[in-house]
Amino acid sequence: MRFTGLLMSWSLALAVVVLGGRAIPVGEARLPPIGPFVDPFHGVWGARDVDAPPPETLEIAELRGPVDIVWDDRGVAHVFAGSAHDAYVAQGWITARDRLFQMELAARHAGGRLAEVAGPAALESDLGARRFGLPVAADRALEATMADPRTAEALEAYAAGVNAWIRDLRAVDRPLEYKLLDHHPEAWSPRHTALVLKGMSRILSTRSREFDRARAVEALGADATDRLYPESSPFDDPVVPVGTEWTFDPVPPPPLPGDPADRPQALAIPEAAERDDADLALGSNSWAIAGTHTSSGHAILANDPHLALALPSFWYEIQLSTPEFRATGATLAGVPGVVIGFNDRVAWGVTNGYTDALDWLCHTFDDESLDRYRYDGEALDTEWREERIAVRGGTDRVERVPWTVHGPAIGPPGVLDETSDEDGDRVPDDTRCAARWIGHDASNEMRALEGLQRSASVAEARAALRDWAGPALNFSLADRAGDVAMLHAALAPLRRRGQGRLPGDGSDPRDAWNAFVPFAHLPYVETPEEGFVVSANQAPTDRTYPYDLGIDWAPSDRATRIRELLSATEAPTAEDVAAMQTDVVGPYARRLLPGLLDALDATTFEPDATERDALEALRRWDYAYDTHAVAPIVFDRWQRAVADAVWSDHLERDDGPPLRRPSRDVLTRLAVGADDPAWAPFVDDRTTEAIEGFGEIARSTFRATVEDLTESHGPCCAEWSWGATRPVRVAHVAGLPGLGRDALSAPGQYGTVRAQTRRGGASFRIVVELGDPPRAWSGYPGGQSGDPASRRYDDRIDPWFAGTLERTHVYRSAESASEGVVARTRAVPARDGAP
Amino acid sequence: MTPRDRSGVGGALPAIALGAALWLLHAGTAAWWWIVALPAVYGAARRDGWIRAVASAAAVGAAVWGLAFARSIAGPSNHLAPKVAALFGLPSTSALAAAIVAFAAIAAGAGASAGYFLRPRGRGGCA
Numbered sequence: 001m002r003f004t005g006l007l008m009s010w011s012l013a014l015a016v017v018v019l020g021g022r023a024i025p026v027g028e029a030r031l032p033p034i035g036p037f038v039d040p041f042h043g044v045w046g047a048r049d050v051d052a053p054p055p056e057t058l059e060i061a062e063l064r065g066p067v068d069i070v071w072d073d074r075g076v077a078h079v080f081a082g083s084a085h086d087a088y089v090a091q092g093w094i095t096a097r098d099r100l101f102q103m104e105l106a107a108r109h110a111g112g113r114l115a116e117v118a119g120p121a122a123l124e125s126d127l128g129a130r131r132f133g134l135p136v137a138a139d140r141a142l143e144a145t146m147a148d149p150r151t152a153e154a155l156e157a158y159a160a161g162v163n164a165w166i167r168d169l170r171a172v173d174r175p176l177e178y179k180l181l182d183h184h185p186e187a188w189s190p191r192h193t194a195l196v197l198k199g200m201s202r203i204l205s206t207r208s209r210e211f212d213r214a215r216a217v218e219a220l221g222a223d224a225t226d227r228l229y230p231e232s233s234p235f236d237d238p239v240v241p242v243g244t245e246w247t248f249d250p251v252p253p254p255p256l257p258g259d260p261a262d263r264p265q266a267l268a269i270p271e272a273a274e275r276d277d278a279d280l281a282l283g284s285n286s287w288a289i290a291g292t293h294t295s296s297g298h299a300i301l302a303n304d305p306h307l308a309l310a311l312p313s314f315w316y317e318i319q320l321s322t323p324e325f326r327a328t329g330a331t332l333a334g335v336p337g338v339v340i341g342f343n344d345r346v347a348w349g350v351t352n353g354y355t356d357a358l359d360w361l362c363h364t365f366d367d368e369s370l371d372r373y374r375y376d377g378e379a380l381d382t383e384w385r386e387e388r389i390a391v392r393g394g395t396d397r398v399e400r401v402p403w404t405v406h407g408p409a410i411g412p413p414g415v416l417d418e419t420s421d422e423d424g425d426r427v428p429d430d431t432r433c434a435a436r437w438i439g440h441d442a443s444n445e446m447r448a449l450e451g452l453q454r455s456a457s458v459a460e461a462r463a464a465l466r467d468w469a470g471p472a473l474n475f476s477l478a479d480r481a482g483d484v485a486m487l488h489a490a491l492a493p494l495r496r497r498g499q500g501r502l503p504g505d506g507s508d509p510r511d512a513w514n515a516f517v518p519f520a521h522l523p524y525v526e527t528p529e530e531g532f533v534v535s536a537n538q539a540p541t542d543r544t545y546p547y548d549l550g551i552d553w554a555p556s557d558r559a560t561r562i563r564e565l566l567s568a569t570e571a572p573t574a575e576d577v578a579a580m581q582t583d584v585v586g587p588y589a590r591r592l593l594p595g596l597l598d599a600l601d602a603t604t605f606e607p608d609a610t611e612r613d614a615l616e617a618l619r620r621w622d623y624a625y626d627t628h629a630v631a632p633i634v635f636d637r638w639q640r641a642v643a644d645a646v647w648s649d650h651l652e653r654d655d656g657p658p659l660r661r662p663s664r665d666v667l668t669r670l671a672v673g674a675d676d677p678a679w680a681p682f683v684d685d686r687t688t689e690a691i692e693g694f695g696e697i698a699r700s701t702f703r704a705t706v707e708d709l710t711e712s713h714g715p716c717c718a719e720w721s722w723g724a725t726r727p728v729r730v731a732h733v734a735g736l737p738g739l740g741r742d743a744l745s746a747p748g749q750y751g752t753v754r755a756q757t758r759r760g761g762a763s764f765r766i767v768v769e770l771g772d773p774p775r776a777w778s779g780y781p782g783g784q785s786g787d788p789a790s791r792r793y794d795d796r797i798d799p800w801f802a803g804t805l806e807r808t809h810v811y812r813s814a815e816s817a818s819e820g821v822v823a824r825t826r827a828v829p830a831r832d833g834a835p
Numbered sequence: 836m837t838p839r840d841r842s843g844v845g846g847a848l849p850a851i852a853l854g855a856a857l858w859l860l861h862a863g864t865a866a867w868w869w870i871v872a873l874p875a876v877y878g879a880a881r882r883d884g885w886i887r888a889v890a891s892a893a894a895v896g897a898a899v900w901g902l903a904f905a906r907s908i909a910g911p912s913n914h915l916a917p918k919v920a921a922l923f924g925l926p927s928t929s930a931l932a933a934a935i936v937a938f939a940a941i942a943a944g945a946g947a948s949a950g951y952f953l954r955p956r957g958r959g960g961c962a
Contacts, residue, residue: 002952005885005948005951005952006949009945009948009949009952010949010952012941012945012948012949013875013942013945013948013949015945016941016942016945017868020867020868020938020942031923034938035868035870035942036865036867038935038938039861039870039900040861040900040904040935041861041867041903042861042867043867044912044915044919045904045908045915045916046907047912049910172865176915176918176919180922737921737922738917738918738919738920738922739918788914788915789912789914789915790914791914793914
């Protein structure tokens with residue numbers, strides 16, 4: 001008995017100690033060791049009070065002089081330094097204090113090093129980054145950035161500040177995520193910043209639909225492909241207004257001898273489809289109003305970049321004041337300087353430009369070893385890059401990636417999934433497509449950002465953007481003189497018209513990028529007659545522009561609505577502009593719905609009571625996607641059902657995934673012009689013998705829509721509100737459950753100015769009025785602190801969802817700062833000069 | 836109260852001492868496993884029967900971790916506790932507190948039991 005008791009007791013006690021101290025594998029994820037994690041003295045509860053006032057004094061060895069930091073009531077730090085160097089040191093320290101985990105996560109994500117801390121669950125993500133050559137891209141950018149003394153100093157100073165914070169960070173004070181991962185922060189370096197920037201570039205500039213288009217050409221023919229995936233739309237409302245004359249002599253693209261019709265459009269490639277994520281739907285808005293057209297007489301700039309909504313937020317607000325510049329606004333955690341914001345004389349904002357920055361160039365290799373390929377008539381050796389990925393709790397993964405003169409030969413999408421075995425060894429095949437991506441070229445975007453901070457006029461800001469290579473962005477600009485401008489900034493390949501629509505021939509140098517559009521020829525508009533400039537990811541120009549920048553722009557809905565609002569508002573105030581940012585009227589619905597209702601009315605449709613209520617809601621709708629409105633969900637589901645009915649039978653493939661859906665503009669054209677013989681074949685359901693008309697589609701899909709909604713939300717219309725049926729989620733940046741916010745209700749839709757999808761939306765909103773001094777308002781769906789223990793982790797979510805902006809404090813000096821000041825820190829170089 | 840009656844203040848003193856020692860040791864080192872080790876010493880040193888040793892150690896362990904948890908979530912961790920609860924799939928902070936208290940009770944009880952069985956024969960003996 002005693003022996004049994006001894007054995008059982010010791011077994012249990014040892015089990016508690018051993019198991020309580022070990023990470024617990026759950027599938028491919030790992031729970032942290034439960035004992036130390038929940039230890040109330042040193043575990044997750046034992047950390048410092050992250051909301052305690054910051055220190056009054058601080059020593060940072062790398063500073064060259066004293067720095068004053070003023071903390072305001074929004075958790076924003078205002079840095080007053082004697083030099084840009086010291087401002088960036090302080091920025092690094094401050095950002096690490098609030099966002100350390102997010103910074104490391106972003107750098108590891110781009111660098112393909114997540115599995116090193118997160119284990120096998122992150123391997124797929126790491127493989128994607130390594131195969132695409134993101135670390136290579138970052139290294140090339142870093143080399144260019146470090147070659148410039150000013151940007152090199154910025155990156156090094158910032159890293160020194162981050163590392164000063166890490167150096168003093170006690171293990172118990174690590175943010176929650178580090179404790180969950182049982183990981184200590186790694187030292188920051190300029191390369192980490194380069195990786196963060198490349199990671200963002202990848203998100204914004206790697207959309208490519210060449211393989212989709214190639215499949216469509218093969219399945220439907222060139223004419224139908226051009227009809228379904230056109231180069232432009234009658235609803236286009238470009239950034240540079242239609243009718244603008246081009247005042248330069250365009251550089252001709254490289255000639256292509258012979259008859260283009262004889263030229264093979266693409267090599268034979270495996271079936272594959274690129275993915276679109278409708279729940280995410282990235283985009284942005286920015287506009288600027290000249291001082292001559294505003295109430296105050298000062299130029300006003302508005303910007304709201306749309307990204308996946310995440311906690312912590314992508315953006316981090318800061319003010320940096322030095323004798324050389326005073327910049328205020330939002331930056332990316334991990335990047336020195338201000339990315340979106342203003343100084344005393346200039347304000348700047350960004351939207352994604354969507355210039356085609358990625359071409360796929362296909363090679364037939366000499367054999368299945370992929371060791372040699374042809375280019376310009378010569379046989380070249382493949383450059384094999386070995387990528388070793390450390391996997392926590394597993395064995396290292398070694399991946400050999402073939403690079404040709406164009407880039408990593410990793411296409412078409414899916415080819416690696418099919419040909420790589422568990423050990424990363426290649427299964428033979430001899431056709432691969434190389435990714436020619438602008439992000440792989442050496443560039444120094446930091447110089448452009450640095451230049452913006454120092455610019456004093458629209459002209460100077462434009463000149464600073466000469467260094468901007470990618471991702472292609474529309475920079476909205478406004479200055480103290482009241483001028484405004486919009487520049488489509490990018491290193492844009494000089495292409496033949498149509499080049500890059502389909503995968504090209506990797507062996508032919510004429511399909512390569514041999515030159516770029518001159519900076520002076522990039523789309524640019526400055527203080528136009530109408531008094532404002534607008535960008536919302538739409539086409540930058542009409543088709544008269546002499547260069548081919550691509551075709552995959554966002555629909556012009558948001559731009560059209562912004563122009564409409566600006567035209568209808570005489571002499572707007574900053575408050576008017578902020579209200580415009582939350583406008584939820586949907587131009588797409590306004591165009592399509594009347595056509596759908598007309599089509600329905602033309603049939604013998606006899607609605608039942610529920611259908612009648614739903615129809616009534618649609619007929620009374622003002623096209624505003626308000627949270628309480630019923631019509632938006634009915635319309636949204638109905639148009640999806642119509643799109644399904646129209647496209648499915650034409651786009652489904654027996655031999656692979658379906659072809660990509662045509663855009664909403666194309667569906668609208670079909671609905672409006674359904675009687676056009678050119679559209680009739682698409683209206684007819686090919687799976688039935690009868691010839692269907694659009695009215696029949698409208699009727700059957702409306703009936704099915706109401707039936708579905710009734711089934712999921714009860715009879716019309718008590719529970720059919722847009723807000724309740726389309727919940728919005730702000731997820732934790734690493735997807736950890738419990739650390740995000742779910743089931744939020746928000747108005748708007750992808751095509752409204754207040755762009756809102758289930759997982760994406762305005763990641764930051766700012767309105768700047770460039771008086772003396774400038775005034776600004778801002779907000780974002782998150783909080784300044786990235787630490788889940790802080791009350792500032794998500795304190796801005798509610799105001800953001802309510803659509804309100806907070807006044808941005810801008811202080812002239814540390815001494816004069818008073819309004820909203822909650823704490824002050826004086827940072828000095830370490831007395832002994834050593835860390 | 837008789838010398839054999841340990842249900843009163845006299846009987847509670849060792850448990851109070853155990854609690855104080857646990858608190859101090861936890862606060863002084865980064866090791867979490869004192870919640871097992873110290874009750875083992877307690878179980879080996881006390882002359883109680885097995886049930887009393889285990890029960891009092893479990894109660895003290897639960898109280899120490901529970902109080903420390905309550906103290907921390909009343910202050911700097913009040914924003915964190917609900918998130919950690921959700922992270923572990925628990926419905927509320929109370930459920931998280933209950934889980935932590937249960938873990939501490941099991942750990943301390945197991946420690947006391949292990950210590951109890953290390954006593955030399957004749958000192959308290961098997962129940």
